[in-house]
Amino acid sequence: MQFHSLPVPEHDEVPLADDGQLESLLDKREVPDHADSLAYVVSVGPPATEIQREARLAEILGLAEANGHAVVGHEMLVLARPHARTHLGPGIAAEVAERARAVGATLLVLDAPLSPSQTRNLEDLTGLAVSDREVVILGVFLRHASSRAARIQVQIAQLEYLRPRIRGLGLDMDQQAGGGNYGRGAGETASELLARQIDDRLVRLKRAFAKVERSEAQRRKHRHGTSRIALVGYTNAGKTSLMNALSGSELSARSRPFETLDTTTRALTRHGGEVLIADTVGFIRDLPPRLLASFSTTLAEAREADLLALVVDLSDPEWPMHLETTTAQLDAIGAGELPRFVVFNKADRVETRPELEVEGPHAVVSAHDATSVDALRERLVAAAREEKLVTETLWVPWAAQRVSQALYASCRVLDTQADDDGLTLTFQGPPAAVARVLQLGEEAGCRR
Ligand SMILES: Nc1nc2c(ncn2[C@@H]2O[C@H](COP(=O)(O)OP(=O)(O)OP(=O)(O)O)[C@@H](O)[C@H]2O)c(=O)[nH]1
Ligand SMILES: [Mg+2]
Structure with missing residues (x-):
């Protein structure tokens, strides 16, 4: 999608x-704040390994804290199938509420998507305020x-x-x-x-x-002529730390989910700004589509880059899932076809390096180690310069909305000229994306 x-x-x-x-x-x-609430955090999901469950719990605890909650207790629940009315089912919900009240909680944070009526039913059943995953993530975004x-x-x-x-x-x-x-x-x-x-x-x-x-x-159009790299990846992977190390900037990097929400761009090469690098908002598992959609502008920097530096926290046991999530979400914002360079970060925290089966260019680095950062900079600059963009011009009839949508999603529009029957677009993009647009155009009666 x-x-x-x-x-x-x-x-x-x-x-x-x-x-x-x-x-x-x-x-x-407008969404309830519940800041300073005493929160009881429930990580709930389908059967998974111990390591996965622990990582998921740590993630929702991090989100709850980033949203200002004082966490007074937590637990993990395995739920093969969510219950229609209350997600947890009335029996489990009552037990959870009892444990939450026993530690003085006033708010139940459930790491799941809840429908409006499920939230209401759970609040009635437990007598506690209830927040779902989306409202917690929204709260963090509102704060930052x-x-x-x-x-x-x-x-x-x-x-x-x-x-x-x-x-x-x-x-x-x-x-x-x-x-x-x-x-x-x-x-x-x-x-x-x-x-x-x-x-x-x-x-x-x-x-x-x-x-x-x-x-x-x-x-962005005015930056025509420069090569651009966007740092993308799961939240907390170390994008901003790498950005700082690579470009000598001092952006805030903290072990907190969604520390970065705004895109920042810096020059990566010392003499002149012919290679630019951008730090972007992080991705997260089960990011509500609404939030992903609304961050399309912030992520435009990623969509229009010549090269994506996909940062992965190698020290997180869940890194393969993080990589998968990031890839899927890049697809969803229309950046699925851009050239990638996978940066396995935080190598200093890993004792035995796992087997890395990745296609394409990649590097193992630590943002805290200047030597590996210098080598990375060199490789990124070379890779970005290699990714030559293709420029094309296409006349699209007004009726062929699908073509212009695909074009805007995957390419950079440099110029447009309207006539009675359609729009002539001059655009630039990676060869694969341009080819796809031209193919679509041919099917829809566009002219080159
Ligand atoms: N040990 C170690 N810690 C790192 C490394 N890179 C980043 N960190 C730490 O990881 C935490 C998150 O780093 P950030 O750079 O803020 O991560 P991010 O990807 O920008 O996160 P968001 O902006 O929230 O998406 C911080 O506490 C960093 O100090 C690294 O190579 N080694
Ligand atoms: Mg950041």
């Missing part, structure tokens, strides 16, 4: 919210997003998460709610009013997002 961009109407007469209005929307937290693009994207993801959950907020129990009916239309209930407000905000945010996306694309 591909997530190209959010459904923003392209030609929209509604004016953009001015900056002041938009700014007031950006830092709103700092660039305008990232803040808009997180707000959109948050509102889309909230939208189907309005009914569970119990707003309609009290028809007097909502500040004396202010702004409520005739016959409109409080939850309908909230739904309408959310929809309004979504429209405004998506429009602002489209604007940011356009100016970012413009900015």
Whole structure:
């Protein structure tokens, strides 16, 4: 599945919210915060090895802490099949709640996707507040997003998460709610009013997002002529540490999930900036599609790179799963066909190096070891220069949406010219991606 961009109407007469209005929307937290809650964390999943289960538990504990929770207890549950109404099943849910209450917890963090009604049912059954995996990840993103693009994207993801959950907020129990009916239309209930407000905000945010996306694309276009490398990989793999070591920058690198949410670009070569390197947001297992989709702008840097430096934490026993997840998510954002260089990082933490069966170029390094970083820099620069991009021009009839979508997803558009019947696009991309677009174009009546 591909997530190209959010459904923003392209030609929209509604004016953009001015900056002041938009700014007031950006830092709103709508999903429950539960910061400082005493959390009982439950890692739950299908049967897996002990090592996998431990790694998964460590991951959700890291996420809960990054989201500001004080974790007072945790447990691992094996669940072959989720229960329809409560995910855990009423018996297990009651037992878990008892153990959680025994340690004074006020919040149950469940490492699973919960539907709105499952969350509600579990809250009723346990008497505790309940957070699922997505709301925890959203919370971390809300805390760390700092660039305008990232803040808009997180707000959109948050509102889309909230939208189907309005009914569970119990707003309609009290028809007097909502500040004396202010702004409520005739016959409109409080939850309908909230739904309408959310929809309004979504429209405004998506429009602002489209604007940011356009100016970012413009900015990237000006970098034409340079080779670009994007550091991508699972969260906590050491992307930022490598970025710092490779380019001499001082970005914040901490053992905390989603420490980086914004893309930063630096020169990798000492004389002039002909090879640039970008640090990007990390991937994570079961990243809610909504979040992946909303981070498409932040990840545009990865999508448009000449070379992906795919960073893997070799000291994590789950690294093969991390590599798999990253590969799948790169596919989903339309970066599946870019040339890759796999960087196995944190070698200093590994006593016996595992057999590495990887296709294509790779290196084993430590971000903390200058010699291995210097050798890596040299190889990356050489590899990026080798990846020559192909430039093509294609006329696409208006009706052939599919072709322009594929083109925008995998290539960099350098120029566009519209006529009555279609759009002539000059674009640049890796040979495989360009070939695929041309093939699609041929089938859809495009002309070169
Ligand atoms: N021992 C060791 N630790 C490392 C190495 N590289 C990174 N780390 C540590 O791993 C943790 C995560 O590093 P980051 O560079 O922030 O990882 P990241 O991939 O940028 O993570 P996100 O931005 O959250 O996606 C930090 O505590 C680093 O100090 C390494 O080569 N060896
Ligand atoms: Mg980082």
